[in-house]
Amino acid sequence: MELPITFEQNMRTLLQDDYDSYAACLDQPMYHGIRINTMKISVEEFLKINPFHLRPIPWCENGFYYDETLDKPSKHPYYFAGLYYIQEPSAMTPANVLPVEAGDRVLDICAAPGGKSTELAAKLHGTGLLVSNDISASRAKALLKNLEVFGAENALIISEAPYKLAERFHEYFDKILIDAPCSGEGMFRKSVSMITAWENNGNQLFADLQRSILDQVVTMLKPGGMLLYSTCTFAPLENEQSIEYLLSLDDRLELVDFHPYEGFDHGHPEWGNTGNETLTRCARLWPHKIEGEGHFVCLVKKQGERDNRANYGDYPVKRAKLPDSVTEFLSHTTHEFHPERFEISGDKLYYIPESFPTVRGLRILRCGLYVGEIKKNRFEPSQSLAMALTKDEFDNCLDLSADDTKVIKYLKGETIDFDDTSVKNGYVLVCVDGYPLGFGKASQGVLKNKYLPGWRLMS
Numbered sequence: 093m094e095l096p097i098t099f100e101q102n103m104r105t106l107l108q109d110d111y112d113s114y115a116a117c118l119d120q121p122m123y124h125g126i127r128i129n130t131m132k133i134s135v136e137e138f139l140k141i142n143p144f145h146l147r148p149i150p151w152c153e154n155g156f157y158y159d160e161t162l163d164k165p166s167k168h169p170y171y172f173a174g175l176y177y178i179q180e181p182s183a184m185t186p187a188n189v190l191p192v193e194a195g196d197r198v199l200d201i202c203a204a205p206g207g208k209s210t211e212l213a214a215k216l217h218g219t220g221l222l223v224s225n226d227i228s229a230s231r232a233k234a235l236l237k238n239l240e241v242f243g244a245e246n247a248l249i250i251s252e253a254p255y256k257l258a259e260r261f262h263e264y265f266d267k268i269l270i271d272a273p274c275s276g277e278g279m280f281r282k283s284v285s286m287i288t289a290w291e292n293n294g295n296q297l298f299a300d301l302q303r304s305i306l307d308q309v310v311t312m313l314k315p316g317g318m319l320l321y322s323t324c325t326f327a328p329l330e331n332e333q334s335i336e337y338l339l340s341l342d343d344r345l346e347l348v349d350f351h352p353y354e355g356f357d358h359g360h361p362e363w364g365n366t367g368n369e370t371l372t373r374c375a376r377l378w379p380h381k382i383e384g385e386g387h388f389v390c391l392v393k394k395q396g397e398r399d400n401r402a403n404y405g406d407y408p409v410k411r412a413k414l415p416d417s418v419t420e421f422l423s424h425t426t427h428e429f430h431p432e433r434f435e436i437s438g439d440k441l442y443y444i445p446e447s448f449p450t451v452r453g454l455r456i457l458r459c460g461l462y463v464g465e466i467k468k469n470r471f472e473p474s475q476s477l478a479m480a481l482t483k484d485e486f487d488n489c490l491d492l493s494a495d496d497t498k499v500i501k502y503l504k505g506e507t508i509d510f511d512d513t514s515v516k517n518g519y520v521l522v523c524v525d526g527y528p529l530g531f532g533k534a535s536q537g538v539l540k541n542k543y544l545p546g547w548r549l550m551s
């Protein structure tokens with residue numbers, strides 16, 4: 093692969109004798125992975141129904157390599173059921189390393205399109221709060237979709253500049269992930285357009301951006317909380333030196349040693365400016381040392397006592413009496429809903445997470461779970477509700493097997509005929525091998541398609 097001369101010189105300086113094996117590996121095919129959504133299915137259960145050629149990714153319990161010459165996971169119905177996320181293997185490390193606990197308030201500040209947020213949501217498993225933010229409104233829409241497909245109910249999806257969040261969320265979060273915008277030197281094998289972008293932008297532009305994000309993020313972390321910084325680039329200016337900058341912002345911050353996986357390199361104090369030996373606690377993933385494209389990852393703790401009692405919500409839910417049409421619909425599901433957390437906004441019904449902040453004035457894409465639309469005398473359940481349910485939680489399901497041609501027809505938005513006599517007229521939760529895909533409306537063996545038009549399978 094032809095690399096920019098300056099980049100090559102930089103890498104030769106960093107890698108020295110290893111440079112040739114790095115350059116040679118760029119001519120090999122890249123690695124592809126899927127990460128199982130443990131909120132919907134355990135790894136063990138997935139492996140029982142797995143249709144792909146999988147191999148475990150050593151550093152991620154729920155991550156697997158697939159064979160892209162044989163497998164097309166983005167076309168499989170299980171993808172539409174949210175059973176996994178397609179992700180470059182080394183990019184699985186950050187959300188895997190951040191020790192998210194049940195009930196945590198978690199911020200993912202550069203979250204789109206959701207590769208890490210979907211795993212953070214799975215780790216929270218419906219507890220606590222996930223605030224997923226991305227400054228790009230268009231990218232935040234993809235983030236929203238991916239979190240909805242995953243079945244996340246407890247997410248607040250925002251598109252704001254970090255300073256706007258810092259004004260609102262002082263020492264608010266238990267865990268923060270900063271998957272920083274970067275020069276993407278670990279993406280060259282994935283896309284040659286990244287090489288052109290590198291030539292146009294260089295490293296300094298991103299180093300400045302990273303520092304401006306770190307300035308804000310550090311004030312939002314609770315004492316006793318942890319933050320994880322990651323990039324998919326190799327330049328010390330955007331890695332060790334960004335961390336030196338971060339550590340200079342607050343005396344309470346210190347690097348945490350996390351389990352060193354085989355093949356991971358440590359951070360390099362000699363590539364920084366301060367000689368801080370604890371930089372060895374960072375991890376570097378190199379594409380010539382592991383089966384992945386490369387990453388930089390480090391975990392930082394803010395010393396102090398963590399006050400978990402502060403994890404209450406201050407969101408003033410405007411409790412409204414639910415219309416009969418909603419109550420009737422909800423009588424068909426055993427999904428756990430606390431009546432005091434429903435909110436009606438216009439004709440839309442939302443279910444607000446327990447720990448929820450006041451969000452007025454922020455550019456919000458979603459507050460909690462969008463449950464559905466209240467029409468004149470009826471209620472239309474949403475696609476996101478279907479994705480948040482399990483098959484057992486709805487009393488009228490049409491369960492199809494993955495190789496049934498009706499599944500693809502359903503995903504394409506077509507009306508389907510069925511002969512399952514146990515399916516009653518009215519709303520039906522359509523499932524593939526027991527995992528929900530969306531709703532339909534049945535009448536005498538014909539299913540009117542309610543799969544969200546924007547999500548439909550195109551080819």
Ligand SMILES: C[S@@+](CC[C@H](N)C(=O)[O-])C[C@H]1O[C@@H](n2cnc3c(N)ncnc32)[C@H](O)[C@@H]1O
Nearest residue numbers: 202203204205206207208226227228271272273
């Ligand atoms: C490396 S990507 C994030 C990838 C994402 N974490 C994932 O795993 O799917 C960096 C993201 O940072 C966003 N970004 C750039 N500048 C930002 C800023 N000042 N504040 C928040 N997000 C920013 C970009 O829009 C981009 O989506």
